[in-house]
Amino acid sequence: MGSWTCITSSALLIFHFLAFNEATAAENNLPFISKIYKCVNDKCIISGFQNETKEINEINESVDVCRLTCGQHGSLWPRPTIMTTIKNPVVKFGLENIVFNSSSVADEFGKQYMAEASEVLMSSLRTICKPRCVPNDNNLTVFITTTAPFTNIKWSTNESYELNISTDSDQITVKITARTVYGARNGLETLRQLITAYGRPKFNGKTLVMAGDVQIVDEPVYAHRGFMLDTSRNYFPLSAIKRTIDAMGHSKLNVFHWHATDSHSFPLDLPSAPQMARYGAYSPEKTYSYKEIKDLLRYALVRGVRIIMEIDSPAHAGYGWQWGKDAGLGNMVICLGNRPWEDYCLQPPCGQLNPLNNHTYTWLGKIYKDLVSVFPKGEAFHMGGDEVAVRCWNTTDEIVEWMQSNNRSLSESAYLDLWSEFHNRALTVYDDKVGDSNSDIIVWSSGLTDPEIIEKHLDKKRYTVEVWQGDRVSVDLANLGYKVIVAVEDIYYLDHGLRPPTTYHSWKVIYNNKLPMANNSNLILGAETCMFSEFADDFSLDIKVWPRAAALAERLWTDPPTNALAAEYRLLQHRERLISLGIKPDRITPEWCNDREGECIISY
Ligand SMILES: *[C@@H]1O[C@H](CO)[C@@H](O)[C@H](O)[C@H]1NC(C)=O
Ligand SMILES: *[C@@H]1O[C@H](CO)[C@@H](O)[C@H](O)[C@H]1NC(C)=O
Ligand SMILES: *[C@@H]1O[C@H](CO)[C@@H](O)[C@H](O)[C@H]1NC(C)=O
Ligand SMILES: *[C@@H]1O[C@H](CO)[C@@H](O)[C@H](O)[C@H]1NC(C)=O
Ligand SMILES: *[C@@H]1O[C@H](CO)[C@@H](O)[C@H](O)[C@H]1NC(C)=O
Ligand SMILES: *[C@@H]1O[C@H](CO)[C@@H](O)[C@H](O)[C@H]1NC(C)=O
Ligand SMILES: *[C@@H]1O[C@H](CO)[C@@H](O)[C@H](O)[C@H]1NC(C)=O
Ligand SMILES: *[C@@H]1O[C@H](CO)[C@@H](O)[C@H](O)[C@H]1NC(C)=O
Ligand SMILES: *[C@@H]1O[C@H](CO)[C@@H](O)[C@H](O)[C@H]1NC(C)=O
């Protein structure tokens, strides 16, 4: 019985197979039905269907093209602040016919900078019409004018720009006028967002198109628009850092806060303190050479991004420092790897610098010296300064004995004194390496930066506080006269939601959060999303960071009165551009919704 059934079904199967083959031959000739997009009431919607021709696809089949000029701000991200006019129609142009004219850039350093920044734009255009860009006779000339001499990016840098695009038959003229090269670079980034490509690469390649009639005047609201990456808990190859910086530059984020070291590992390979990486890196491959650090600074700068280095201290320091005792320098780090770790710190491995060992400062000085000599003069420096576990110091004989023999108590406040003495000595060493006392020093908020006591410990002229608690602390510190960077953990920490009891926050929550207002709002410099890397490495970085970091970019650049729902379709387009830069961002809507603006309004 069983074998009979088996023979019958095989015969049926063969019969079906033949019939199916005949049917598919006819069905294969059926064209795909493609969607036609049209801008109606500032929304790109599907306005019709047409049989797709195999050879080309029409310009109206591209939602990307539709969004270039649809709505007040097209697909610009972040949207400009002062004036935006983007008119229809779009114009085609050829990749080979683009000319940059920087003859009106203020100085030679500026011209060199703009040449490199223009090349970033060109390579981005090459990727969007990959593998073949359809040639077109229309010429595109970009005139760049700046007035201020070249300097590095600071909080006071004027990042504004004016961008005009006009088209006269087959000549497209772009004029970018800015005070600084960073403003002009922002203009190039906006230009990039006014360009897309459509077409089917399989057949004729892709055609570049751009908005041909545009006037934009733009300037950011906040000066510090950051993203923080922790390269100590897990190592990230340079390529991961570079593509992150590509995406930052394209989103007009301007600070890469490099949380380079922690108790887990010390990946910076520094010529004056080679022991640190030898003893502290996870492997010889998992290091950043001095030359790589130096090159990365320029790489970032050309993308409008300054790097602020953090060497966390006196807590969150460990591997890299452990060789001191054998070398006859005493303990520079204490509590390293103490067990059970819960008794000495907040996460394993424990480790804190020994504030009483003079060699600690000598070796900090060697680290600082190397950094100071590659970073721009006066660049801000992050000293960490969070989460000192008093219990570690208070259970270390060397420290307790010193406290007692120096007539200090073992109270919380006596330890706060020791902690601030550490910072102020480290600062003296830092200033000594720089040669002046003008560098901005950043520390995380902590017991020491409590608004009730901070003035006793940290000079507001020198210290900026990065606040991870709620808004109250930011406002109180700013009202006291401290500069503040907002990094509220329950919104901006991108590892939240991956460990209990924390919660995941979508891009919308990040977008909707307005920075607190203080009496002197100029002191609230901006904010950062933070990627602590317990749960991230090269393979999982992008999906955690993007597009959430970009959501903060618009909040900080534009600070719009509207919320995420009004921004969603521009962000969808921006996400596509991030993909073209090699990012693998998280998906934020089904494709069906992507094609039907206004039909998927969901407020989470
Ligand atoms: C596609 O082509 C078929 C056959 O030529 C035609 O019957 C059909 O109406 C067309 N559909 C559209 C949406 O144009
Ligand atoms: C789309 O564009 C093609 C070619 O430009 C045109 O033939 C077609 O009518 C357009 N479709 C719609 C619905 O506008
Ligand atoms: C650049 O533009 C200026 C006018 O703004 C013109 O005089 C100069 O010839 C142009 N340079 C090049 C290389 O085309
Ligand atoms: C476009 O550029 C090409 C090459 O530079 C030049 O020969 C041509 O005259 C230009 N066309 C227009 C319309 O300016
Ligand atoms: C930046 O420069 C532009 C152009 O010179 C100027 O209009 C604007 O007010 C400046 N912005 C600030 C914050 O100084
Ligand atoms: C841009 O166009 C506006 C309006 O035509 C004009 O007032 C402005 O001066 C132009 N700016 C630049 C940089 O060309
Ligand atoms: C450590 O440095 C301090 C301050 O410079 C100095 O007073 C002290 O004598 C030094 N201690 C040792 C053991 O060298
Ligand atoms: C030790 O500290 C106490 C209280 O802080 C103070 O009264 C006393 O004079 C100090 N003694 C010495 C020897 O410094
Ligand atoms: C330090 O330890 C002593 C006892 O060893 C204790 O009395 C004191 O309260 C501790 N200090 C702090 C700040 O916990």
Ligand SMILES: *[C@@H]1O[C@H](CO)[C@@H](O)[C@H](O)[C@H]1NC(C)=O
């Ligand atoms: C501004 O300062 C006043 C007086 O110090 C205080 O009452 C008020 O709360 C402050 N406002 C803000 C927004 O912090």
